[in-house]
Amino acid sequence: MRVLFVTWAWPSHFLPLVQLAWACRAAGHEVLVASQPSLEGEAVGAGLPFAAVGRDLDIRPLVRPFFSRLVDENRTVEWAEMRRWGTANVHTYVLLAEAMAEDTTALARHWRPDLVVCEPTTYAGPLAAAAVGVPAVRQLWGADYTYRTREFEPDALRELAARLGLTEDVETLGVASVDPCPPSLQTDAPVRRIPLRYAPFHGTGSLPGPPAGSGRPRILVTGSSAVAELSGRDVPDLPVLLRALGTLDADVVAVVPERERARLRTLPGGLPDTVRLVGRTPLHLLLHGSDLLVHQGGGGSVLAGSAAGVPQLVAPRFPDHLFNARQLAATGAGLLLAPGALRPDAVREAAAALLSGPDHRAAAQGLRHEIEAMPPAAAAVAGLERVAHDPGRGPSMTSTTGELP
Structure with missing residues (x-):
């Protein structure tokens, strides 16, 4: 089986695909990652073959008006407000699809995959799959x-689909969704x-030396x-967090990008002595x-903390952060x-x-046990094989939640 993995070039959207791509290769299948040129280093560094498609697109100026307003107004935004914006909710992702779809389709025609796996906001994946007549699967x-945004995607993608020769709306959900999330979350x-x-993978890197054995609780930020x-x-969130956490009887380890570390070093009064700053390090190495x-509530952080059975404190800024934080809080684990x-x-x-509450710790351990009870990656690959051989066994929109039979 040949599996084409498709993502736009933002590392946090690519990294969740790596576990499944490795599992496909371990099972003897051919794998190829297709993305914009700037993702090449990340994909090759993860040990996966890569094909550049389309052109890079700097999304920062596209989304900055929205996200800067959220920060300036010191608030998050609720879905009820966002839903009124209609197709504007997926405008950036449609532009990314326009930058990638024609080349991704051409690659698929040349490489002839049996299946396309894509992360949820890379519409070039299901578009290319539909154009060459193979099933698409979301990861x-x-x-x-x-x-939430599926209701707007057919309208938003109709013009691009027509340019690819597609006469019907494309199902962006694909025929199935590979799901690493524990059911209660x-x-x-x-x-x-x-x-x-779920097996956490946040990129390659080295462990920055073991922490001092003080015997105190350790807080990872x-x-x-x-x-x-x-x-x-x-x-302002990180300085507030680190200064407040540094007053507890605990050791605080903060993984902070270099730009932010430089800012923290110049804070008036500095940081508490119990706070240790480390550079970019894969989260799974430190948990x-x-x-x-x-x-802040990214999906990868929530799942990594859940897999480790660690209680979590989430300070969300973006809409998806807030969504993830609420899902986590509802379990009692955060x-x-x-x-x-x-x-x-x-x-x-x-x-x-969270440090002292036995209920929070028990809930966090409950999430870990749920993840450990989920089928291993080899079973997920078997599910992909069934989809590739019989796409009709995928879901209709009236199907119930459950494992692919």
Whole structure:
């Protein structure tokens, strides 16, 4: 079987595909990653063959008006408000598809995959699959946030689909969704799922030396660069978090991009001595031995913390962050602090509750056990094989949530 993995060139959208791509190769299948040229280093570094398609597109100026407004207004945005925007919700992803779809389709005609696997916002994947007549499968990052926008996608993609010679609307959900999310954390969207036991992979890197054995709890903080990059703002969240957490009887390890580290070093009064800053390090290398994970709510961070059985404190800024944080909080394994509530006293109170509360720890361990009970990657590959050989066994939009039979 030949499997074409398609993603646009943002590493956090590519990395969730790596586990399944490796599993396909381990099962003896041919694999090829197709993305915009700037992802080549990341894909090859992950040990996967790569084909450049289309052109790179800098999304930052496209999304900056929206994200900078969220930061300036110190708020998140609810889906009820966003839904009124209609196809504008997927405008950036449609532009990415326009930059990739023709070349991806040409590659598919040349390479002749049996199956196309794509991350949920890379519409070039299902478009190319439809154009060459093979099934498409979504690979989810975690809780299915992007299912919300499906109602707008046919209208938004109709013109591009016509340029590819497609006369009918393309089903962007594909025929099935590979799902690494534990059931109690997932939404109840009506899609057919191929469950996958999640194995964290956040890129290659080295462990920056073992932490000092102080005997105190260890708090791991991730300082994502995405909010600063996409909003174009110096976001105040990380200094507030680190200063507040540094007053607890705990060791704080913060994974912070170089640009943010330089800013933190110049803060008046500096940071508490209990706070240790490390450079870019894959999250999965640092979670072992941590007692609390603090982050902004990305799907990869939520799943990594869940797989490690670690309680999580989430400070969301973007709509998907808020969605993920609420899904996590509903399980009892985490707490969320919205931008307006991100004050030092609130941070200390929430962190202390997560560190000392047996219910939160039990819920976090429950998520870990759910993930461990999910089918291994080899079983997910078998599910892909069944889809490739019999696409008609994929779901209709009235199908119930459940494993692909």
